[in-house]
Amino acid sequence: NAGVTQTPKFRVLKTGQSMTLLCAQDMNHEYMYWYRQDPGMGLRLIHYSVGEGTTAKGEVPDGYNVSRLKKQNFLLGLESAAPSQTSVYFCASSYSLRGETQYFGPGTRLLVL
Amino acid sequence: EDQVTQSPEALRLQEGESSSLNCSYTVSGLRGLFWYRQDPGKGPEFLFTLYSAGEEKEKERLKATLTKKESFLHITAPKPEDSATYLCAVQAATSGSARQLTFGSGTQLTVLP
Numbered sequence: 001n002a003g004v005t006q007t008p009k010f011r012v013l014k015t016g017q018s019m020t021l022l023c024a025q026d027m028n029h030e031y032m033y034w035y036r037q038d039p040g041m042g043l044r045l046i047h048y049s050v051g052e053g054t055t056a057k058g059e060v061p062d063g064y065n066v067s068r069l070k071k072q073n074f075l076l077g078l079e080s081a082a083p084s085q086t087s088v089y090f091c092a093s094s095y096s097l098r099g100e101t102q103y104f105g106p107g108t109r110l111l112v113l
Numbered sequence: 114e115d116q117v118t119q120s121p122e123a124l125r126l127q128e129g130e131s132s133s134l135n136c137s138y139t140v141s142g143l144r145g146l147f148w149y150r151q152d153p154g155k156g157p158e159f160l161f162t163l164y165s166a167g168e169e170k171e172k173e174r175l176k177a178t179l180t181k182k183e184s185f186l187h188i189t190a191p192k193p194e195d196s197a198t199y200l201c202a203v204q205a206a207t208s209g210s211a212r213q214l215t216f217g218s219g220t221q222l223t224v225l226p
Contacts, residue, residue, distance in 0.1 A: 033213070040218055042200070042217055042218045048213065058213060090156050090157070100162070100212050104159075106155055106156045
């Protein structure tokens with residue numbers, strides 16, 4: 001079991017460029033989440049999904065889009081990157097019927113110049 | 114609005130010097146309180162879930178306790194390998210289908226040999 005994996009690990013973008021972050025989980029979890037972590041601010045929820053084909057907005061969704069075409073994958077897209085999106089992005093998943101524990105991936109560090 | 118405040122922000126201990134980390138929370142009905150450990154450059158690693166006041170859980174040198182307003186993470190005779198950032202998060206009963214977590218900013222623990 002790899003658990004939750006994220007691709008890429010690190011990326012540098014120029015303002016206005018686009019990119020997609022990939023999250024994959026092999027635990028058959030229903031719920032998946034995207035967070036960003038900034039110094040002194042804790043983890044903040046960007047978007048989440050309660051099942052294949054579903055997505056919903058979290059606390060800080062502006063500038064991001066997501067898709068969950070397959071149960072095991074959750075994609076986070078930045079259409080036009082801004083310096084304010086420089087952050088570390090974490091994906092998490094949980095299996096709602098057995099409790100609410102969220103398991104996190106290793107993170108993607110994104111720098112927008 | 115759900116809020117989580119962790120204190121202190123940073124804590125330096127000598128090896129073997131026991132102490133406690135605090136997590137104060139305000140939530141509209143607590144579904145669960147979670148403790149995670151995060152090492153530099155890595156994703157949060159799940160430690161404990163507490164569901165009701167009076168509940169306690171232990172794992173090696175760590176013991177988590179819960180009251181109606183706060184949780185403590187007690188570290189007994191810490192070792193240098195316990196150095197990490199410890200994150201507290203709450204899940205509100207009103208989080209609905211999202212099951213989303215509200216995180217504190219963390220306590221950075223350093224254990225000196």
